[in-house]
Amino acid sequence: MLWLVIQREFVSNVLTSRFLIGLIVCLLSTAVAVFVQVDNYEKRLAGYNAAVQEAEAEAQKWELYYYIRPKAHRKPNPLGIFNVGAENFGANTVTIELAKPVFELTFPIGGEPAQKRGSDNPFLAMFLTIDVVFVFKIVLSALAILFAFNTISGEKEDGTLKLVLSNAIPRDMIVLGKYLGGMLSLFPIVLISLIVALVIALSSRVTDFDGNHISHIVLIFAVSLLYVSTWYLLGLLLSIWTKTPATTLILSMVIWVMLTIVHSNMATFVVEQFPPYQSKPEAAYVQSAADVWDQFRKERDIYIKQRGYENLRDSIAWEPETRSERTNRFISFFDIGFGFYLIEGYIVRDIDKADTSIFQEILGYQEPLRIAYADKAEEILNRPAKERERNAKFADALSRISFADVYHFAVGKIAGTDRQSYNNFIQDSRAYKRKIVEYLKDKEGFPMTRVRLI
Secondary structure (H helix, E strand, O other): OHHHHHHHHHHHHHOOHHHHHHHHHHHHHHHHHHHHHHHHHHHHHHHHHHHHHHHHHHHOOOOOHHHOOOEEEOOOOHHHHOOOOOOOOOOOEEEOEOOEOOOOOOOOOOOOOEEOOOOOOHHHHHHOOOOHHHHHHHHHHHHHHHHHOOOOHHHHHHOHHHHHHOOOOOHHHHHHHHHHHHHHHHHHHHHHHHHHHHHHHHOOOOOOOOHHHHHHHHHHHHHHHHHHHHHHHHHHHHHHHOOOHHHHHHHHHHHHHHHHHHHHHHHHHHHHHOOOOOOOOHHHHHHHHHHHHHHHHHHHHHHHHHHOOOOHHHHOOEOOOOHHHHHHOOEEEEEEEOOOOEEEEEEEOOHHHEOOHHHHHHHHHHHHHHHHHHHHHHHHHOHHHHHHHHHHHHHHHHHOOOHHHHHHHHHHHHHOOOHHHHHHHHHHHHHHHHHHHHHHHHOOOHHHOOEEEO
8 A cells, every 4th residue: 555655646746747847947957057067167177287387387496495485275176066165265275485374364465375266256156156956955945845735735625635544544654655755756856967967077078086976976966865855744744734735835935935045045144244253353463463573573683682693794704805895795684574474584695705604593593483473473363264264153053944054064064065175275274384394494494594695
């Protein structure tokens, strides 16, 4: 009897126009979304490869420690074709400099180490957020509602439910059979859509999915089925509670709009307007970072004064020279900074005739000190990002009331395109900077990192 209920429900769904229309709409929207995301992925990957080659070419020109400015590049995730997530969010490249903290601010500022490649057009960004998961989240959930809204209430209205109940079959068995039959009719739509998406993605000359990627895609498919199942169960439950299909459909669509469209956007908007974790204006943090560099200058100047090097040009021992050579001799101090970072150094002409031990002593003292103060400035400048992250997590917690957003967060975690993946990139950039610092320590490169030869 259970199989008969499943079979009857499956056939009644497949032979309707809503099944054909739903299949066509889902396939077309999935195909369009994948075409757009494949093109976006190809452009981002081309930009990434160009940036890496450019960085490698720059590295070949590093003849002195002074010029060492490596870059950390964010490689596009091929699973972003299925779920964009945070792939189009934030910086793509972080420039590593010893005296420059790694941080992000919401307003553009000159010399910021975290940089974004490509367009920041908000309308284009909105269009590029439409992916396979977005289609599943909207189209498949609506389709599940349309399949489930008249499963019980429709038979109540037609009078066929009494005939079904007249058989020796428990009511819970009828509900289970209708659920399994409905999901069996939705299964091919989800499967075919995902296969079409995968085929289009694999047709690109740059996509290269390994076994790990395929396993994650299979897991995304399983989670998508669970998500569709949740909506179908909701529609089935409302169909049991209500007396007419029209009432079921209206109530189902109101809940669908609230959970898939209104709720998450409203939660984000409310948190943005009324953030639970307030922070100072970002300009105040920049000023605090500038105060840190003032402390560095004072400590550095005290050391130079104690060593008797206040007049650096007179303190250097030079090889014997004529009057004209002494006139051409040149030493100057350069200072580049903008509140949140400070780069200083010395420009020396004819350094091969000078005793460089004084530079080794001064820079050997001040460069480790500069890095320590850069870490202090970095801690200050990271506070706005930490506050934004806390507010974003609070908004996510509110959004998780909706299982539509739970589905979105779960797929982002599986695909590795969630916001945490971006945060990991920034954290890895800071770890990369620490490795560069350790490398220069091992090579004893600090003493000459701030000397230019002319």
